[in-house]
Amino acid sequence: MRLSDTLTGSVVELPPPSAGEIGMYFCGPTVYARAHIGNARPYLVGSWYARWLRLRGYSVKLVHNITDVDDKIFVAAPGRSGERADRATAWYLDDVGRFGLDEVDEFPRVTAMIEPIKDFIAELLEREFAYAVGGDVYFRVSRSPEYGVLSGQRPEQVEEQEPNPRKEDPRDFALWKASKPEEDRSWDSLWGKGRPGWHIECSAMAEKLLGPAFEIHGGGRDIVFPHHENELAQSRARGHDFARIWMHNGMLRFTGEKMSKSVGNVETIMDVLDEWGREAVLLFFLTAHWRSPIDFSAERMASALARADGLRESFRNPSQPAPEGSWERFKESLDDDFSTPEALALMHEWRDHELLRRALDVFGLASLAEEQEAPAEVEELARRRQEARVARDFVESDRLRAEIEAAGWEVRDEADAYRLVPKA
Numbered sequence: 001m002r003l004s005d006t007l008t009g010s011v012v013e014l015p016p017p018s019a020g021e022i023g024m025y026f027c028g029p030t031v032y033a034r035a036h037i038g039n040a041r042p043y044l045v046g047s048w049y050a051r052w053l054r055l056r057g058y059s060v061k062l063v064h065n066i067t068d069v070d071d072k073i074f075v076a077a078p079g080r081s082g083e084r085a086d087r088a089t090a091w092y093l094d095d096v097g098r099f100g101l102d103e104v105d106e107f108p109r110v111t112a113m114i115e116p117i118k119d120f121i122a123e124l125l126e127r128e129f130a131y132a133v134g135g136d137v138y139f140r141v142s143r144s145p146e147y148g149v150l151s152g153q154r155p156e157q158v159e160e161q162e163p164n165p166r167k168e169d170p171r172d173f174a175l176w177k178a179s180k181p182e183e184d185r186s187w188d189s190l191w192g193k194g195r196p197g198w199h200i201e202c203s204a205m206a207e208k209l210l211g212p213a214f215e216i217h218g219g220g221r222d223i224v225f226p227h228h229e230n231e232l233a234q235s236r237a238r239g240h241d242f243a244r245i246w247m248h249n250g251m252l253r254f255t256g257e258k259m260s261k262s263v264g265n266v267e268t269i270m271d272v273l274d275e276w277g278r279e280a281v282l283l284f285f286l287t288a289h290w291r292s293p294i295d296f297s298a299e300r301m302a303s304a305l306a307r308a309d310g311l312r313e314s315f316r317n318p319s320q321p322a323p324e325g326s327w328e329r330f331k332e333s334l335d336d337d338f339s340t341p342e343a344l345a346l347m348h349e350w351r352d353h354e355l356l357r358r359a360l361d362v363f364g365l366a367s368l369a370e371e372q373e374a375p376a377e378v379e380e381l382a383r384r385r386q387e388a389r390v391a392r393d394f395v396e397s398d399r400l401r402a403e404i405e406a407a408g409w410e411v412r413d414e415a416d417a418y419r420l421v422p423k424a
């Protein structure tokens, strides 16, 4: 079982299943609006990989956090940030729930983890890896000789984060932020009223739920710096190993650009699922290797929809045994850095129903193997059309065919019978 790792810049080997539980922590969204489709990628990559490891005999614990206190939420809902965060958390859970994967064991929220976060900060202060100034607490980057190891920056050339004249060093970053008048949510601490910084929450929640050392930390490539660099520095400052393997997925691009709300390309997970259906969305994400960028467009989605139909079509034709060793090849493609495009290419070659159903289930796509039944009114239209055909009333039979198609179904004539299949 091999996986590309950002920290070592190489492909590393996972321990065998007998070595114990695999802890996985995948950074989740900041909840202030309906999540955009780019947010689905780390969720899916983490869920699929956890599912594959479980199928391969591993015991896995997958944690996916929810950032429910943040500047973006204060800005989005002044005076009602808690309410907005709760609502947007429910939206996110509904949206990702529609993928039907259900592999995440815990979705911790920052606001429910304030105590462990404060304890973490207190320990960093005690070890002089942090300092308090004017109600804020900052991490002292100069105390971390390794700083920059994950993102590949030289410690003396790290770019400035969160400019603020109170900091000892422009590279330092906030662990705790003093409450501002326009912010409606804060917690008491030894350093005054305030709230945690973004980076400390993930170090604290990952360690609380997975322990001081765990196997895999994931998230989008865009958060390697500063977010993950800072998480690593905080946990190492405590003397903990923290994550061993760093699994960063490539970004979702929209017309060639990184997709984010700031450039105005808003396509939410909900809208994309409503428009294309879960199977096409899952297949779309499987077409790219998790490390590579993936381009989102109507053309790419239409081609994913055609793939779904092609796979469904395989089950309407007689099963034919796949060549010897087919499953082994499929397994090898996923064991080796989780290459879903390779696995998918194999699946498109197979005509063996049992094998194909087993492979589809790995990605939550077993529904493609199920014959869909037409609603009663469509069945009725098809029956009347068949009568018209037998009576050689082709005008009526064409009219009924059009009506059936308008309802989203297609009639396929076969000898003396017909079959209804959902329209692609």
Ligand SMILES: [Zn+2]
Pocket: 027, 028, 202, 227
């Ligand atoms: Zn995080």
